[in-house]
Amino acid sequence: MRILIAFGTVPFKRHDVDRKAAELVAELQAAGHDVETFPIPIGETESGKLDSLLAAGLTIIENSEMVIALSSPADKIPHQNLVVWNEGSA
Numbered sequence: 001m002r003i004l005i006a007f008g009t010v011p012f013k014r015h016d017v018d019r020k021a022a023e024l025v026a027e028l029q030a031a032g033h034d035v036e037t038f039p040i041p042i043g044e045t046e047s048g049k050l051d052s053l054l055a056a057g058l059t060i061i062e063n064s065e066m067v068i069a070l071s072s073p074a075d076k077i078p079h080q081n082l083v084v085w086n087e088g089s090a
Contacts, residue, residue, distance in 0.1 A: 006074035
């Protein structure tokens with residue numbers, strides 16, 4: 001299955017979500033899936049954050065069978081098979 005791992009990130013800063021994405025990619029690839037990451041830059045100002053939400057909502061993903069959103073604004077990506085990752089779920 002072709003899977004896209006999407007997540008929001010502030011450019012030039014490392015976040016826990018970057019590590020989680022790398023771990024998830026490794027696990028899914030080990031299970032035989034074709035996986036890519038899609039980091040969405042998040043602005044540090046309020047208008048920058050709104051721009052990120054708008055950009056995610058206007059993003060068209062055509063070559064992935066599933067999109068896994070690890071954090072906002074990736075959960076706004078319109079896709080027929082969008083899975084929102086909830087850290088608290090088992």
